[in-house]
Amino acid sequence: MTEFIKRLLKTPQGAIGTFLVVLVLAIVVFGPMVAPYDPEKLSPLARYKGPSMMYWLGTDQYGRDIFSRLLIGARATVVMAVLATIAGTLIGALIGTASAFLGGRADELIMRTIDAVMSIPSLLFALLVVNLLGSSTVNALVAVAIAFAPGMARITRSVALSVRKQDYVNAAIARGESSAYIIRREMLPNVIAPIIVEMTIRVSFAVMLFATLSFLGLGAQPPAAEWGLMVSEARRYMHLSAGILIWPSVAIAIVAVGFNLLGDGLRDALNPRT
Amino acid sequence: MIVYTLLVVSLIVFAITQILPADAAVMMLGENATPEALDALRQTMGLDAPIWQQYATWLWHVVQGDLGTSLRTGQPVGPAMFEALGRSLLLALFSIGLMLVLAIPLGIIAAIRRGKIADMVVSLVSYAGVALPEFVTATIAVLLFADWMKWLPPTGYVPLTDNFLDGISHLVLPVCVISIILIAHVSRMVRSELVDVLHTDYIRAARLKGLSRGHVLRRHALRNALLPTITIVALDVGYLLGGVIVVEEIFAIPGIGRQLIVAIQARDLPAIQAGVLIMAATYSIVNFIADILYAWLDKRIQYD
């Protein structure tokens, strides 16, 4: 384990990515405890203030402390994004592996169907699903998960196929191993690594998709402190105080870049040959 | 292949919209309508038939060019959608154009100056580009260029046929916003492809024949590196269609994305179905054309 962490921190992407993601996770876990103010506390007298000793990042249109809102909102944005990505990956991985394993006509059929589903832009797909289920954070999570599943299915299938071609899988077949054994012990350990890399990078897309949904009013609802929602609300007041817009944007960017870099770092660290 | 795609898409769209709790009749007549009136309307609209029959009827109409009637406006869905599509395509074309003009040179520069400052700058820019969702970039862009510096109009759409310059000025911000992520993505791809090509044996062999760097780049490397770009761009059209939705919403451009949002919020089923179908069809057609283009340009590929 320590060996792995050392490798991860060796590359600049791995180091920066890990740092950012750990920071974000820390905020997710400890944010609410550390936040100096109640995110929903309105202070009509303290509206549109810039950064100061009292309000580290200033206040928004209702006088709420932006810093506290960011800390709280981390949960809504990041946790949901991570969960959605994991869910989407699991569904997609199942479909992709099954398709690769079945091979032949079944595989072709499944893949053509996946291609067809992927011709609907993921945002649109998520919009439809949310529209179907109603606007809320949990429904948005489901929507994002379903929107990501086909892409992950494709990737899983392609990784599974390339692993399948390796001689060590052939050696296992020549030993008469059962399919279950081959999938579990020979293929899966070699398939998981690239999937984890891809999944990590997808979290950044999930964060953005989630924020976009909230922005359009179809994800988290006010007065939640979700970052996308904060940007949406900020539109009307940004000429009064740019901070209302800037800080949540920066937060989104940090999370997105962090997971992106971490994914790149993991790619190198998990490669057994280097 | 396209046919199969569209069939599946139509099925999905139809299925999703059919599971909606509120049904069309209630929407049209309101919550307080009498059950008899509702039933009568349902009969006329064919909503009492089994689902697969509704699907078949709808599909039959679509094939003939009739995309249904909007529940919101009462007008045929088709013409409005296609007109809106036209505007979105304009936006998309400008965005792709801007992207090609910027992303390809950036990618090339980053590849040939690999590891040096120019490469890092381009890398940084592309990382930054993918770090922000469109709505953030759009909002900041409006803040910066429309509110503060007052260089460009904030929102709204002016058809180019009415007033060319004014129309263009309204398009500048939306196009730039959409392009940013495209540029970030494509320049990264171009860089990565070119770096791979520059490390191949045949490039090395060409250099060892005494051919200059410039000659090798222009006549050997670029053609091989840029070919896959076509595929990437085609795939990115998928992202484009999604980004268009948000951008049109923010900049109040009456394109197909806007139409869809309005339709979704109003639960206008026929419009939703038609809109999604059109988007999916556009994507499929673009990819199909890209595949043909690729195959024609690359004499290596043999389809089995």
Add this chain to the structure above:
Amino acid sequence: MTNTENKPVLAIENYSLDYGTANGPYHALKNIDLAIHRGEILGLVGESGSGKTSLAWSIMRYLPKNAREPGGRILLGGDNLLDKSERQMEAIRGRRISMVFQDPSTSLNPTLSLGTQLAEVLMRHRGLSRQQAWKEGEERLAHVGLKTPAQMMNRMPHEVSGGEKQRVVIASAFACNPECIIFDEPTTALDVITSRQILDLFVELQAETGVASLYISHDLALVARTASRVAVIKRGDIVEQGTVRDIFTNPQQDYTRELIDAVPDPAHRLVTEDVVVAEKPLVKVENVSVHFGRKSFLAALTGKKTDRVTGNNAISLSVNPGEILGIVGESGSGKSTLAKAMTGLNRFEGKIWFDGREIRHLGDMDNAYRKDVQIIFQHPDASLNPRQKIFEILSRPLKLFGDGSDLEKQVGDMLEQVRLPRTHANRYPHQLSGGEKQRVAIARAFASKPKLVICDEITSALDVSVQASVVELLLELQKASGTAYLFITHDLNLIRQIAHRIAVMYRGDLIEVVKADEIDSPDRADYTRRLIEAVPRAAAQFQ
């Protein structure tokens, strides 16, 4: 500047090369002294990691960024190349010194026609116009033995064979009448017969133009046929230099002797002849055919016919208990296909009889069959699961086919049997060398004490010296256990040393099966005779 016969065309004097790595400088070349005169072919022989390819890049001045040159000179006709700027080198490369590479399918740009790639050299260095260069290109192609030069100019690389591509590359190298040409393993990627033809072409052209040639190879036998002088390089040092005759008849250094001994010599048999041809063979392959290609979804819908490629065409052969049957053929002959069919990795038609049982398809291959029939693959990197430790890899067959008790001891014994330390059990495959990995693969195969072991080109990816020790190991194991081998290879010399009988395959057909010592009799089939003739045999000419 006069170039007298005595002054070398290419002189490397006390040249050293380092690569800067994270762990300090890596000394790739140490104080190299070489000289090639006009009309001479100098062979440079070394195994992988010896630095022979680095030397080629140094001469051409095409080194990676982390290369450092602590000292020495490289003189081409008296000019020190180390003093040249990149611009000046661009004028020199292709004109005064050129290079022929190993694999023509990767050293030619797949999206440009052959003619374009040949003409551009002429246009660059001789200032010809496109039409002139094209015409001259055609002449050059005719000169290297291509039958339809005009059409060849317009062909794309993927449309022609490996041999034809290499001829085009050679034509480009000779195009500007250089003073010196470097040949970097130009026949390694080619078939045996094609290799021979290319080699003959090279010798012919070299004699005609008198160009000073550096012929780099790992194959000592090959070099002996072509070069007049040989230099042996090991880990960046020139171990020994001299005329071919001297080196072969009187090698001074141990390493040279090792290399010479490692070269398979068909006259030097390694097995005894006493294999009883039992009435009932161990394995009998009867009319086995393998076809590839299946109808795609759409083709099935539309009723289109698709081409099916035949991997094996009604092959019938048998292996006796304890016998070593060699299967030789060029790539595409179907030898690996047959091996895969026999282990259930390919679908086949026909019958396989094993130990009295009839096998018709994968389902018939039960645990007993698996225990008795094992296979070892060509690439040691790919045949061991990179995420499993050696212990796990080796204990699996023990659990399946043997007794699962005291696995640690058994695995340790297995490792010792293949001459690896017991502690390797705790390592991962990427921590082992290619030869060591292959030994693990052999241990894995022998774990179940099989009756038949199929060796699918298991030495082709290894260095010559490693190959020799692996073969030695195999023969030891065979003597101890009486296992039969189906030994697949394209190396005819090797198989003549170790096989009892040899089967020759060509394009999916079995040409003939003969006893090893009868393989070079004039009664053999046409293809077999051509194959024998094409293979260089170093030792023969010096005995």
